[in-house]
Amino acid sequence: MxxxxxxxxxxxxxxxxxxxxxxxxxxxxxxxxxxxxxxxxxxxxxxxxxxxxxxxxxxxxxxxxxxxxxxxxxAAAPAVASRRPPKVPAGLRDLAGGHPDPELLPHLVPPSRLSPGARSHRATPRVARLEDAVRDWLGPDGVPAGGVTFAHGALDLIGRLLSVELRPGDAVAMEDPGYHHLLDLVTALGLRTVPVAVDEEGIRPDALRSALRAGVRALVCSPRAQNPCGGYFSAERRDALVEVLQEEPEVLVVENDHASAVAGAPLHTLTSGGLTRWVHVRTVSKFLGTDLRWAAAACDPVSLARHDGRMLLTSGWVSHLLQETVYGLMTDEGTRALVARAQETYELRRTTLVGELALRGIAAAGVSGMNVWVPVRDESAVVNGLRSYGWWVAAGARFRLLSGPGVRISVAELEPADAARLASDFAAVLGESEATYGG
Missing domain, CATH: 1.10.10.10 (Winged helix-like DNA-binding domain superfamily/Winged helix DNA-binding domain)
Known part of the structure; x- marks a missing residue:
């Protein structure tokens, strides 16, 4: 106390x-x-x-x-003390971290041509050929890629945008349940979160309309591989959301396409709907390497200018060594083949677990990405119960605002052969929980 x-x-x-x-x-x-x-x-x-x-x-x-x-x-995640995930107990199979399978990541090889001498890159902060590669990456998915910029990861870029656009006390519409680091970031910036319910097609139009009426000044959402529920925008859902957003044209829409190449779902982007203020963010940590702290974003002209103006006064630019490394991986045919295999592997692992749970009468969400969300009545009972069977999963509390309880299972390293055992253990834990607390 x-x-x-x-x-x-x-x-x-x-x-x-x-x-x-x-x-x-x-x-x-x-x-x-x-x-x-x-x-x-x-x-x-x-x-x-x-x-x-x-x-x-x-x-x-x-x-x-x-x-x-x-x-x-x-606060649950005070700005002066970052909230870290619980340490995985010894001997448990970690399905809580949300990290990619290391076997499906390419080897990182720094560029052979290092940056010569001490010089400033402020005049040309972005490697031109990487800019072109990013436009080629975004354009076929319908993202307007006339103006692009780079940052040190999605959280870095989103945090900079929100700090420029909003003031403490302003409201931001956030997915519920949603990515816990984004929820923490918004709180740390002194902003208010307004929960927006999600389903297997992403954020719901009725919930978004309610948030807009509550006066939010920005929306942060995922078009696919929604974390933790795995939803993705269908074309119909995208159109319905754009229609709602056009009622408030000054709201900044930030679309975080964090899993892109391994999402296992098509992109139906809000940015193709003629919005006034929009940003589409992509990172590569899920399929090129978790240590590649780099993000690319396409933005409307105002957002682009405000982001780059603030970045110029802080970190200045993203390391050209990092940019050259990303470019080398993005354009390497062997890496592209590995990423394609990773996408297929994650899809198989995700659908296998969802199917095994369904066979045991357990409903689970996860139609894209590498996470499965399982609604439960008592998160602690399920987490501790699965721990006794040798599994470590993430309690849903850190992902939730007003939504109901659940647990998140990361399937990136869960082989299909193990999914049946996990599903059986999950069913046993639910049975034990009902016996203890009543059906």
Missing amino acids: ATQYGIAGTTAKGIAASVERGVAEGTLSPGAALPPVRRLADELGVSAGTVATAYKELRQRGIVVTRGRGGTVV
Whole structure:
């Protein structure tokens, strides 16, 4: 509890710094309640307004959240202490990480021609031939690729865009359940998340319309391989979503196509619908290598200028060595063949598990990508139950806002021969859970 940590300070900034220090050191853990404003003011001998200002600053910076009558508590993923996944217990089969199969990734070979000497790339931040390769990559999928830019991964690019476009307290429509690092990022930027329900065709038009009416200024979504549920936009769903978005043309639409080449589903992109403000982001970590922290994005002219203007003042550019490495892999025929095999392999592993679960009466979602989402009544009971059988899966709590409980199973390294055993163990765990808690 917060009462075990002595919050200090006589000014709003001092009080905020004291709380931040407690969070960074781990003394104030996620969910810990801070004292009510008036009580802390009395303890510190300051005005209630001073404490309220400190709490407001902490909220804007994503360190604490306010829960109405529940008071002010440390955020689940405070901006000063990154939330890391639980450590996989020894001896368990890890199906929680969401990483690609290392056997299906190419060997990374740095370019032989290194960047000569010390010089600035600010005038030409992007390797021209990689720009051309990106346009060739995006164009056939219907993404307008006139203006492209690069960043150090999708989170880097999305975080920069949202920080330029929005201000603390602004609302962002987010998939629910959705990618936990994006949910954490939005909170860390001091923005409000507005949940948008998803199904096997991605975000639902009715839920999006409700979010727009709530005043969101941006939407972040996945057109395929939605994490954690594996949905993807059909052409009909894309058209329905574009129709809704055209009602609010100034809303920034960020489309995160993180799995692209191994998604196992066609791309029906929102960016082809004539929207005013849009960004389509792609990364390569799922199929070229997890250490390739590089993202490409096609943007409308305003978003492109704002992103690149901010990047110019911060990191400046993405390493040309990294760009040359990505270009070499993207244009290598052997790598292309390996990526195609990876896409087929992930599809087989995903569909096999979904099918084995269905044979045992267990409904699961996962029509694209490398994750399967299984709705359950008690996440902890299922996670701990599967642990006793030697499996480690991800509890759904970190992916959810208002949606129901579930667990995420990453199938990238789950051979079809093992899927039947996992499904049988899953059914046994559900049976044990019902026996314990009632059917």
